[in-house]
Amino acid sequence: MLAYRHLFHAGNFADVFKHSLLTRLILALEKKDKPFFVLDTHAGIGRYDLTHEWAQKNAEYRDGIAMIWGRKDVPDEFIPYFEAIRGENAGNELRFYPGSPRIVRRLLRPVDRMVLVELNKKDCENLGGLYGGDRQTTVYLMDGYQSLKAFLPPKERRGLIFIDSSFDRAREFDRLTEGLVEAHRRFATGVYALWYPLMEPLAMRAFERGLVATGIGKMLQLEMTVVQDGYSEGMRGCGMLVVNSPFGFEPEARSMLKWLQPLLSREGGGGHRVVWLAGE
Numbered sequence: 001m002l003a004y005r006h007l008f009h010a011g012n013f014a015d016v017f018k019h020s021l022l023t024r025l026i027l028a029l030e031k032k033d034k035p036f037f038v039l040d041t042h043a044g045i046g047r048y049d050l051t052h053e054w055a056q057k058n059a060e061y062r063d064g065i066a067m068i069w070g071r072k073d074v075p076d077e078f079i080p081y082f083e084a085i086r087g088e089n090a091g092n093e094l095r096f097y098p099g100s101p102r103i104v105r106r107l108l109r110p111v112d113r114m115v116l117v118e119l120n121k122k123d124c125e126n127l128g129g130l131y132g133g134d135r136q137t138t139v140y141l142m143d144g145y146q147s148l149k150a151f152l153p154p155k156e157r158r159g160l161i162f163i164d165s166s167f168d169r170a171r172e173f174d175r176l177t178e179g180l181v182e183a184h185r186r187f188a189t190g191v192y193a194l195w196y197p198l199m200e201p202l203a204m205r206a207f208e209r210g211l212v213a214t215g216i217g218k219m220l221q222l223e224m225t226v227v228q229d230g231y232s233e234g235m236r237g238c239g240m241l242v243v244n245s246p247f248g249f250e251p252e253a254r255s256m257l258k259w260l261q262p263l264l265s266r267e268g269g270g271g272h273r274v275v276w277l278a279g280e
Contacts, residue, residue: 005054005123006044006045006048006099006166007045007048007049007052007054007055008054008055008057008058008060009058009060010048010050010055010060010061010097010099011048011050011055011060011061011064011065011066011097012060012061012063012064012065013060013063013064013067013224013226013238013264014064014195014197014235014238015064015065015097016064016065016068016260016264017224017238017240017257017260018100018164018193018195018238018240019081019084019098019099019100019103020077020078020081020256020260021193021222021240021253021256022100022103022104022162022193023080023081023084023103023107024077024249024252024253024256025160025191025193025242025246025249026038026104026107026108026160027080027107028246028247028248028249029158029159029160029191029246030107030109031246032158034156034158035109035111035112035113035156035158036112036156036158036159036160037112037113037114037115037154037155037156037158037159037160038104038108038112038113038114038115038159038160038161038162039114039115039117039147039148039151039152039154039159039160039161039162040100040101040104040114040115040116040117040162040164041117041144041145041147041148041161041162041163041164041165042117042118042119042144042163042164042165042166043099043100043101043116043117043118043127043139044099044100044101044118044123044127045099045118045123045126045127046098046099046101046102046116046126046127046130046131047088047096047097047098047099047102047130048096048097048098048099049095049096050094050095050096050097051095061094061097063226063264063266064264065085065094065097066094067263067264068260068263068264069082069085069092069094070092070094071263075255075256075259077252077255077256078256078259078260080107081103083106084098084102084103084106084107085097085098087106088102100162100164101114101116101127101130101131101137102130104162105131105134105136105137108136110136112136113136113137113138113156114136114137114138115137115138115139115140115147115151116131116137116138116139116140117139117140117142117143117144117147118139118140118141118142119141119142119143119144121141124139124140124141127139144163144165144179145175145178145179145182148161148179148182148183148186149182149186152183152186152187152190153186153187153190154187154190157189158189158190159187159190159191160190160191160192160193161183161187161190161191161192161193162193162195163176163179163180163192163193163194163195164195165195165196167196167197173196173199173203173206173207173210174210176194176196177207177210177211177214180192180194180211180214180216180241180243181214181216184214184216184243189244190243190244191242191243191244191245191246192241192242192243192244193240193241193242194240194241194242194243195238195239195240196238196239196240196241197235197237197238197239198223198225198235198236198237198238198239208221208277211241211277211278212277212278216243216278217278217279218243218244218245218278218279219241219242219243219276219277219278220241220242220243220245220249220250220253220274220275220276220277221239221240221241221242221273221274221275221276221277222239222240222241222242222253222257222272222273222274223237223238223239223240223272223273223274224237224238224239224257224260224261224264224270224271224272225237225261225269225270225271225272226261226264226265226266226269226270227265227266227267227269227270228267228269228270229269236270237270241277250274253274254274257272257274258272260272
């Protein structure tokens with residue numbers, strides 16, 4: 001876990017996928033006046049310099065955000081996401097990419113609050129430096145899955161739990177499922193967004209069976225692949241499981257992925273899907 005640095009991957013296709021969808025979940029919560037709580041369990045450093053040597057090593061952002069940055073045909077659903085990126089840069093420059101903490105913080109209303117959790121000590125220090133004196137945001141050095149026990153249920157009784165693990169440890173799918181069960185037991189009405197990479201088919205089917213076996217309802221599964229079937233040189237795609245999907249999010253997500261996937265596809269490969277694992 002401590003060896004992982006998201007700076008090597010910042011702005012890649014997976015970031016575009018999850019962060020654009022994340023903005024819609026936050027905005028859906030804001031349709032009600034009551035305050036809400038956001039818990040980001042694997043927060044990273046919050047802001048990534050794409051000119052840094054680590055980001056330049058594989059330059060994954062070139063197959064991600066750079067593929068759609070500056071387009072004139074961006075659907076309205078993506079505008080808040082693009083505005084969050086533009087807010088980190090001068091004009092139309094694309095040097096800095098905001099992680100989930102920066103994107104979410106930009107969207108919070110004065111009555112809302114956010115807790116950011118990061119296990120890597122150095123990354124947590126960098127993250128804390130961005131939010132010193134911010135009364136709506138607190139940063140903790142802690143294991144992300146432990147934070148599900150520490151901070152749930154929130155006093156607001158409304159909230160979004162974003163679990164974005166690095167998946168560089170064994171049994172991460174099991175850990176993700178177990179974490180969801182524990183969190184849902186504590187805070188059954190919360191909205192949960194769980195990101196995951198697409199692995200080999202047998203592993204993915206086992207993950208889905210495990211999720212269904214939890215008995216948790218209202219599980220919406222969104223997935224996107226960007227390469228041809230059989231690709232084995234790296235991550236072929238990723239997904240997000242949304243529990244207690246807000247009203248209107250499903251059709252938004254379908255529309256967004258229909259526009260996004262062909263633009264991020266490599267040589268016309270891949271596809272996308274939006275399905276209910278457990279009843280709406």
